[in-house]
Amino acid sequence: MNIYLLVGIKFILGIMVMILQIHILGKYEFSINTPLNQIQNYVLGGIIGGVIYNTSISIITFLIFILIWSLVVIIVKLLVNIKAVKSLVVGNPVILIKNGKVNVENCAKVGISADQLMLHIRMEGLFSTKEVKSAIMETNGKLTIIDMQSATPKFPIISNGKINRDILEVIGHDEKWLLSSINEQGVENIQDIFLGEYVNGELNLTTYPKII
Structure with a gap:
């Protein structure tokens, strides 16, 4: 196969896999700078840049490489909701x-x-x-x-069903107050809340859609 054609096919496949990752993981994941995103970009760039001009590596082998790496990234992204994994991979504020x-x-x-x-x-x-x-x-x-004059913290108290205890401490409340406040608004569990904001002394909740 012509070397230029081989490089062109590999390049197109690499771009297509990157687009596939963006659609699966979401555009936001590629717009923020986290340790995981840096590693993901470095490795993917290394695979595409280091292999694309190597004529001894076939198109099938190249495609297998980038698909395996994409699978690893997707699995890690799914596991990142686990607290221990998130702390290790993404870190904490x-x-x-x-x-x-x-x-x-x-x-x-x-x-x-x-x-x-x-x-x-x-x-x-x-x-x-x-x-x-x-x-x-x-x-x-x-x-x-x-x-010191701000009555509204710039971080949510609840995000993705998890309590941000540091922000609770900043606004001078505890978990007991938070649970009582969400119950007053008809919400039973923290896990049902997508976003909880503390604005001007009031708790504003955005819950996940209920599955019928």
Whole structure:
């Protein structure tokens, strides 16, 4: 087979598999920067880039390689809802400042220096850590800062049926209050809630559709 034709077919197959992954996993998964997404992109890029010009590797072998890798990625994405797997693969938000007090150990853990921390604080229009109610490093590396005057946290209390206990602590409530509040709105289980937001002192819930 002509070398240019072979490279062209492999290239088209690689693009098609990437499109297939986007449709299966969702566009959002490819727009955020997480350790899993970086590994996925590096390996897929290595497979396509390293094999596409190698004429000794047949089209069938190349297709098997990228399909196996796609299957591995999909399985990991399905398992990521398990807390232990999510913590290992995606990571968890890390609190860097709480009620004006800096957690130096957590800052070192995520690799942010004092100068970088203060830069983010100034970008929010604040000038001291004492003005910060909470500063949280998200799993995609973005730093979210909540000032002392904010009555509405920038993180949900409940997401995908799971309680964000750090945010509960930030707003001064506990799990007992949360369970009581959702029961008052006619919801029995946390697992039935897609999104729970705390806005201006009120709990707003978005539940999963009921299967009839």
